[in-house]
Amino acid sequence: MSLIEPRQPYIWAEDQTREEWLRHALAEPFEFSYRGDDVMYWVPREAVDECIFGLVERKKPHEHHRPPEEGGAETVSEVWQGAYILLDPTHHDDGQKVAIENDVVGKPSSLLKMLVGAINARDDRPYVIEFEPIFDSASFWEFANIHGKVLKSVEFDFVVPNMWGAKNALDEDLKDTGQQTGAERVKVGLKGESGIYTDNQKIRDGVEYAERGAGKITAKAEDGDLYSSDEKPKTTKVPAVTGDGQSTQGYFANLKERILGRDKKPILDGDDAPDTDAPDN
Numbered sequence: 001m002s003l004i005e006p007r008q009p010y011i012w013a014e015d016q017t018r019e020e021w022l023r024h025a026l027a028e029p030f031e032f033s034y035r036g037d038d039v040m041y042w043v044p045r046e047a048v049d050e051c052i053f054g055l056v057e058r059k060k061p062h063e064h065h066r067p068p069e070e071g072g073a074e075t076v077s078e079v080w081q082g083a084y085i086l087l088d089p090t091h092h093d094d095g096q097k098v099a100i101e102n103d104v105v106g107k108p109s110s111l112l113k114m115l116v117g118a119i120n121a122r123d124d125r126p127y128v129i130e131f132e133p134i135f136d137s138a139s140f141w142e143f144a145n146i147h148g149k150v151l152k153s154v155e156f157d158f159v160v161p162n163m164w165g166a167k168n169a170l171d172e173d174l175k176d177t178g179q180q181t182g183a184e185r186v187k188v189g190l191k192g193e194s195g196i197y198t199d200n201q202k203i204r205d206g207v208e209y210a211e212r213g214a215g216k217i218t219a220k221a222e223d224g225d226l227y228s229s230d231e232k233p234k235t236t237k238v239p240a241v242t243g244d245g246q247s248t249q250g251y252f253a254n255l256k257e258r259i260l261g262r263d264k265k266p267i268l269d270g271d272d273a274p275d276t277d278a279p280d281n
Contacts, residue, residue, distance in 0.1 A: 032118035057082035
């Protein structure tokens with residue numbers, strides 16, 4: 001997640017740090033729209049150590065049968081389904097991260113988009129929140145290598161730096177662009193008559209920056225094959241949540257580093273990460 005301070009402060013905005021704003025914005029329950037008429041609810045729970053913890057919930061019709069003594073007739077009842085969310089609002093070198101339980105009440109990226117949209121719509125917001133799914137750069141390098149390290153086009157959609165220190169010239173250039181223009185995102189499209197060569201430092205810097213969760217990558221090969229980092233989100237597989245509320249808190253406290261990808265490298269959704277690294281410098 002990237003929290004970007006606008007050039008012109010909002011009318012009701014208070015002077016808050018990024019961490020303070022996230023804690024304030026998610027401290028109370030609220031509802032938000034999800035795909036048309038569906039309504040989702042943010043339900044905060046007790047914090048997991050320094051992390052914000054809660055659920056996004058919605059009502060869904062559930063078809064079932066009445067008990068035998070009532071004749072077993074078919075019936076429909078409304079039930080509540082929820083997906084856990086764990087958000088670390090504190091400063092880290094790899095930024096502020098959020099994890100959401102997968103495929104429970106909706107597509108994770110869509111749920112977060114709507115939740116973030118509701119926060120960004122508040123009159124007292126001191127920041128604009130941008131978020132991108134974290135992906136594994138090995139998937140891009142595998143795509144490039146399959147196509148001979150020459151692609152028809154590559155497009156980067158970068159989020160302007162907010163909390164990270166500058167790591168290379170790209171960070172500095174994007175930060176300067178954001179400060180001078182007020183841009184929150186910068187798109188860079190690369191096309192060439194003879195193709196785009198991926199085995200170079202410019203491409204490596206762009207992929208590394210986007211992999212931090214600060215952007216997305218789309219690419220097209222000469223044969224028409226397509227790549228999108230949005231389709232390669234990182235996931236972490238953990239045991240099923242069981243027990244009462246107290247044990248649930250302990251469960252997430254014990255697994256928070258793994259869930260947020262800070263103890264070891266997560267795997268790609270549904271598969272092992274490709275064994276393909278970026279080309280050597």
